[in-house]
Amino acid sequence: xxxxxxxxxxxxxxxxxxxxxxxxxxxxxxxxxxxxxxxxxxxxxxxxxxxxxxxxxxxxxxxxxxxxxxxxxxxxxxxxxxxxxxxxxxxxxxxxxxxxxxxxxxxxxxxxxxxxxxxxxxxxxxxxxxxxxxxxxxxxxxxxxxxxxxxxxxxxxxxxxxxxxxxxxxxxxxxxxxxxxxxxxxxxxx
Amino acid sequence: xxxxxxxxxxxxxxxxxxxxxxxxxxxxxxxxxxxxxxxxxxxxxxxxxxxxxxxxxxxxxxxxxxxxxxxxxxxxxxxxxxxxxxxxxxxxxxxxxxxxxxxxxxxxxxxxxxxxxxxxxxxxxxxxxxxxxxxxxxxxxxxxxxxxxxxxxxxxxxxxxxxxxxxxxxxxxxxxxxxxxxxxxxxxxx
DNA sequence: AATCTTATTGACCAGTGTTCAATAATGAAA
DNA sequence: TTTCATTATTGAACACTGGTCAATAAGATT
Numbered sequence: 001x002x003x004x005x006x007x008x009x010x011x012x013x014x015x016x017x018x019x020x021x022x023x024x025x026x027x028x029x030x031x032x033x034x035x036x037x038x039x040x041x042x043x044x045x046x047x048x049x050x051x052x053x054x055x056x057x058x059x060x061x062x063x064x065x066x067x068x069x070x071x072x073x074x075x076x077x078x079x080x081x082x083x084x085x086x087x088x089x090x091x092x093x094x095x096x097x098x099x100x101x102x103x104x105x106x107x108x109x110x111x112x113x114x115x116x117x118x119x120x121x122x123x124x125x126x127x128x129x130x131x132x133x134x135x136x137x138x139x140x141x142x143x144x145x146x147x148x149x150x151x152x153x154x155x156x157x158x159x160x161x162x163x164x165x166x167x168x169x170x171x172x173x174x175x176x177x178x179x180x181x182x183x184x185x186x187x188x189x190x
Numbered sequence: 191x192x193x194x195x196x197x198x199x200x201x202x203x204x205x206x207x208x209x210x211x212x213x214x215x216x217x218x219x220x221x222x223x224x225x226x227x228x229x230x231x232x233x234x235x236x237x238x239x240x241x242x243x244x245x246x247x248x249x250x251x252x253x254x255x256x257x258x259x260x261x262x263x264x265x266x267x268x269x270x271x272x273x274x275x276x277x278x279x280x281x282x283x284x285x286x287x288x289x290x291x292x293x294x295x296x297x298x299x300x301x302x303x304x305x306x307x308x309x310x311x312x313x314x315x316x317x318x319x320x321x322x323x324x325x326x327x328x329x330x331x332x333x334x335x336x337x338x339x340x341x342x343x344x345x346x347x348x349x350x351x352x353x354x355x356x357x358x359x360x361x362x363x364x365x366x367x368x369x370x371x372x373x374x375x376x377x378x379x380x
Numbered sequence: 381a382a383t384c385t386t387a388t389t390g391a392c393c394a395g396t397g398t399t400c401a402a403t404a405a406t407g408a409a410a
Numbered sequence: 411t412t413t414c415a416t417t418a419t420t421g422a423a424c425a426c427t428g429g430t431c432a433a434t435a436a437g438a439t440t
Contacts, residue, residue: 159349188378
């Protein structure tokens with residue numbers, strides 16, 4: 001029994017986050033328990049509560065970082081040089097799906113978790129990411145799109161990712177379908 | 191302590207289902223506990239396990255009856271007399287969303303639940319429902335749609351429902367958005 | 381050296397799904 | 411009517427969960 005660790009292996013937020021992310025991704029939100037996280041960190045579960053208010057907040061901080069990754073994906077597409085706006089739009093749609101399906105557990109954590117505790121925390125993360133997305137679409141669209149149309153595009157992409165997340169299909173397995181779904185949405189707005 | 195109730199108030203599957211359905215709808219799958227259900231029924235939580243193998247199975251049986259309601263909704267739209275095929279298509283899209291958002295817990299079970307216990311109980315359900323949907327769309331579409339396009343339409347509707355299920359928004363709150371989303375999809379296939 | 385601050389522990393609480401021996405009510409056979 | 415197997419119910423027990431907190435030891439400050 002030693003109520004405090006020696007300096008060189010003190011617990012850090014970063015260490016907790018790193019371990020917790022792996023466990024959340026591997027087991028999902030509810031199955032990844034604070035005690036399991038603590039075991040992996042070789043500390044007591046109580047210690048985590050010194051660094052994070054509760055499980056939902058720990059989760060939230062992880063997901064927040066993931067949203068920033070999604071933003072980066074969109075930015076990189078916008079930065080790329082493509083021949084036409086249509087090609088860029090296609091690229092955004094396609095890469096959004098690719099991101100969702102190659103980071104399925106992350107996507108799940110970001111958009112699909114259905115937990116009351118978590119839900120109260122998760123509001124501006126998705127919103128900010130969406131605003132990013134909407135602005136990109138709007139700047140590339142051939143005609144002035146209504147806000148509702150952009151929202152429809154997003155929800156349609158979201159539906160694709162959601163469906164294949166649930167059946168745990170890899171992006172490789174559905175890349176042709178992803179391509180045709182992206183094309184379908186282009187058709188709707190051009 | 192009386193290890194068995196007298197005949198007139200014996201527990202029945204129907205009584206359990208009725209109480210459990212209310213609680214599942216009110217509190218969601220994980221928060222509605224077997225003990226709460228038992229309390230409302232004024233029996234012990236152990237008794238429920240005599241009638242149902244486990245919580246997941248109880249939930250599944252509750253919703254099984256409603257599982258075919260979606261098919262019924264589609265059938266009733268097809269049976270209705272509408273002026274144009276476009277109107278009928280719109281109706282199908284709109285009513286699909288309406289169904290999903292007015293039976294959120296059921297929709298969640300059918301398409302979104304990630305719980306391993308629950309998932310093993312339902313696999314062919316969604317598939318059968320989709321085949322029904324696809325056939326309806328195909329018979330009403332103005333031009334011969336590719337299978338991929340129909341699939342895209344479905345996923346796009348699914349995305350709408352999924353999103354608002356997660357935030358527990360009522361259908362009433364988003365019916366205008368539902369309408370414009372349906373219109374958006376009509377635009378993509380006409 | 382004494383004191384203050386900080387990080388950690390682990391006992392504890394109330395809750396969860398699930399199992400199961402014990403047992404009482406029921407219905408059928410003797 | 412009495413025996414007896416079947417059936418339905420209980421509640422204790424188990425192994426978990428997220429969360430709280432007094433006790434305490436390591437590090438920092440004076």
